[in-house]
Amino acid sequence: MGGEAGQGxxxxxxxxxxxVVRSGRHLLGAQHVMSRVRGxxxxxxxxxxxxxxxxxxxxxxLLAAMSQESVxxxxxxxxxxxxxxxDAAWELPAGPGMVPIPFAELASRPVFRNVALLGVxxxxxxxxxxxxxxxxxxxxxxxxxxxxxxxxxVLASSMKWAAENAPxxxxxxxxxxxxxxxxxxxxxxVLGALAAGxxxxxxxxxxxxxxxxxxxxxxxxxxGVVVEQAEDEIAAANMALGASYxxxxxxxxxxxGGFALMTEAxxxxxxxxxxxxxxxxxxxxxxxxxxxxxxxxxxxxxxxxGHGEFARAVLAPATLEDCFYLTHKAFDLAEKSQGPVFVLxxxxxxxxxxxxxxxxxxxxxxxxxxxxxxxxxxxxxxxNWDEPIxxxxxxxxxxxxxxxxxxxxxxxxxxxxDGGIRVRMQDKRQAKMATxxxxxxxxxxxxxxxxxxxxxxxxxxxxxxxxxTAKLRDDxxxxxxxxxxxxxxxxxxxxxxxxxxAGTVVAVEGNSTAQFAGLLRKTTGFHxxxxxxxxxxxxxxxxxxxxxxxxxxxxx
Numbered sequence: 001m002g003g004e005a006g007q008g009x010x011x012x013x014x015x016x017x018x019x020v021v022r023s024g025r026h027l028l029g030a031q032h033v034m035s036r037v038r039g040x041x042x043x044x045x046x047x048x049x050x051x052x053x054x055x056x057x058x059x060x061x062l063l064a065a066m067s068q069e070s071v072x073x074x075x076x077x078x079x080x081x082x083x084x085x086x087d088a089a090w091e092l093p094a095g096p097g098m099v100p101i102p103f104a105e106l107a108s109r110p111v112f113r114n115v116a117l118l119g120v121x122x123x124x125x126x127x128x129x130x131x132x133x134x135x136x137x138x139x140x141x142x143x144x145x146x147x148x149x150x151x152x153x154v155l156a157s158s159m160k161w162a163a164e165n166a167p168x169x170x171x172x173x174x175x176x177x178x179x180x181x182x183x184x185x186x187x188x189x190v191l192g193a194l195a196a197g198x199x200x201x202x203x204x205x206x207x208x209x210x211x212x213x214x215x216x217x218x219x220x221x222x223x224g225v226v227v228e229q230a231e232d233e234i235a236a237a238n239m240a241l242g243a244s245y246x247x248x249x250x251x252x253x254x255x256x257g258g259f260a261l262m263t264e265a266x267x268x269x270x271x272x273x274x275x276x277x278x279x280x281x282x283x284x285x286x287x288x289x290x291x292x293x294x295x296x297x298x299x300x301x302x303x304x305x306g307h308g309e310f311a312r313a314v315l316a317p318a319t320l321e322d323c324f325y326l327t328h329k330a331f332d333l334a335e336k337s338q339g340p341v342f343v344l345x346x347x348x349x350x351x352x353x354x355x356x357x358x359x360x361x362x363x364x365x366x367x368x369x370x371x372x373x374x375x376x377x378x379x380x381x382x383x384n385w386d387e388p389i390x391x392x393x394x395x396x397x398x399x400x401x402x403x404x405x406x407x408x409x410x411x412x413x414x415x416x417x418d419g420g421i422r423v424r425m426q427d428k429r430q431a432k433m434a435t436x437x438x439x440x441x442x443x444x445x446x447x448x449x450x451x452x453x454x455x456x457x458x459x460x461x462x463x464x465x466x467x468x469t470a471k472l473r474d475d476x477x478x479x480x481x482x483x484x485x486x487x488x489x490x491x492x493x494x495x496x497x498x499x500x501x502a503g504t505v506v507a508v509e510g511n512s513t514a515q516f517a518g519l520l521r522k523t524t525g526f527h528x529x530x531x532x533x534x535x536x537x538x539x540x541x542x543x544x545x546x547x548x549x550x551x552x553x554x555x556x
Contacts, residue, residue, distance in 0.1 A: 001117075002043035002074055003066025005036055008114030013044040015118055015139070017353045019131035020048055021182040024174030028053040029353035030539060035291040041069050050172035052355070055464035056348075058543030062169055064121055066114070068092070083167060085120060099166050106161060112154045119158025124169045129159055178357050185323045185349040189279055190215035191359065192327030193251050194223055196367050198277075200243035200250040201227045202236035204258055207291060208347040209281040212253035233258040237265030237278075244274050245404055247370065247394035249331055253279040256298045257288065263305040266340050270310030270429065272404045273383065273390065275334035275341075278302075279327070282346040284537045293537030294347035296459055296510035299519070302342050303488055311432040314342045314488040315441070317349065318462035320356045322485055328364055333439060335368035337432045338392055344487070346510065348539040349460040374398025381411040385424050388431035433489060440486055442494035447473065447480025452556050453549075454502035456528060458484040458516050460540075461508050467542045468549075477553065478503075487516060492524045499526050506530040506552060510540055 003009045013029060020027050027048045034040035047057045060078055064085040065071045071084060071092070078084070081097050088100035106116040115136070122132055136151045189212055203213040217227045226243070230236035233254060240250040254262065259280050269276050280302055284295040302314055313333050315326040327343050334341040371391040377399040384390040395402040403413025408425060410416050444462075447454075447469045457465045462483035472479035482498050499505055507517035507528045512535040517528040532548045534540050
């Protein structure tokens with residue numbers, strides 16, 4: 001579905017996604033939005049299946065055009081035979097598969113045309129009207145009964161017109177075995193944070209991370225979360241550290257440009273040994289870059305953010321389930337290691353609508369907690385160096401004096417200049433890596449053992465690599481993929497045998513410098529020579545990867 005910003009494309013896509021999921025189908029809906037308030041071409045690409053959908057589509061069966069520009073931009077990607085829905089009022093030459101819709105007759109006012117399009121598409125896909133009616137009542141109830149009634153009338157007349165005049169496009173078989181929900185990656189991060197007991201969110205608005213804070217706002221009263229929009233990113237991160245020092249589990253959602261301003265606070269978390277979770281949702285840079293597009297180019301930024309040396313973990317979700325469970329895990333790791341932990345996602349995963357089974361809340365492990373015992377408060381040492389992880393107490397929960405500062409300090413937290421104490425403190429902080437390494441998530445391997453071709457990816461590229469691997473194997477190539485959802489720290493024993501057993505290894509990433517392949521080489525010495533890289537702001541697709549693998553496959 002394509003059209004200009006302001007034509008209601010977002011409303012149509014949202015209602016259609018929920019209807020498809022409620023009908024028992026799996027889906028993936030990817031947004032492509034221009035960085036404009038109004039005008040410019042946006043599109044929403046929906047892929048529907050009877051089993052989980054892994055990556056966005058390269059071609060389409062149906063193009064629903066809300067502007068003539070959309071026809072010109074996307075008609076060449078239609079499968080043959082394809083269907084194009086257009087406005088009957090446009091002066092377009094008739095062609096195979098073109099269906100002119102009389103919007104002027106179906107919609108009493110232009111504002112209702114998106115609902116008319118929704119009705120036509122719904123009828124063509126064979127979806128029941130009831131799947132849309134309840135949603136329209138929910139969507140427009142605040143605007144009054146007259147608006148709700150008008151929308152329902154437009155829906156009914158449009159579905160009737162389509163049943164009589166438009167071709168049918170039957171959906172894949174429904175999967176009635178599981179109950180499914182629809183949400184995007186940022187919504188799953190919100191739920192993961194809530195499940196972990198988040199109590200504070202400090203943020204400054206920056207797409208594509210803002211919807212995390214907005215999601216926490218909606219849950220704030222019921223779940224006891226304080227959400228503070230600070231005057232800038234520096235204040236937002238420091239507020240989160242202050243809240244964590246006071247005992248509140250804290251998250252800071254941001255993107256590259258905003259996170260760049262937060263790096264001093266990251267370093268403060270390191271020296272003060274304060275747990276905090278940063279959700280960094282990547283978009284293309286440098287600077288403002290492509291503000292509404294996607295990329296995987298901030299791995300190095302997150303990995304090395306903050307001056308000085310201190311331990312950290314970086315988790316990179318690949319699926320909606322990962323967004324939920326890894327965010328929950330990030331809070332646990334932050335508490336256990338008493339330092340910063342990062343959830344590194346991107347615009348594609350953050351905003352793509354997907355079907356997902358309800359998350360298993362009962363199976364979640366408990367989150368580590370501070371030491372609230374307050375035993376022997378007169379001898380409490382906040383930075384006791386007998387163990388890498390010192391007992392962290394909360395000021396006000398007893399008589400212990402809990403100090404924290406940005407300077408080097410001794411065991412009690414008092415500022416020092418002594419070189420010997422400095423060495424012991426730095427060694428203590430670095431020793432936290434053992435805590436993080438003990439909980440490293442190994443990469444997931446799928447495909448043929450000892451493959452001729454091994455694809456390596458991380459984060460949101462993983463699902464596409466799984467689809468590509470399946471295609472290669474169907475075509476007779478011994479292929480496999482190695483997908484990382486934790487990119488730091490790395491435990492070579494969990495993946496080096498796979499790399500060494502493969503004939504040819506190819507790194508697939510959404511950046512121009514193969515940042516993760518470089519990290520693997522730095523960590524293990526293993527050099528991945530062949531790469532497939534995408535950095536035009538668009539999402540990786542199976543077709544894109546297959547096309548660029550062609551010369552590598554020919555050389556096998």
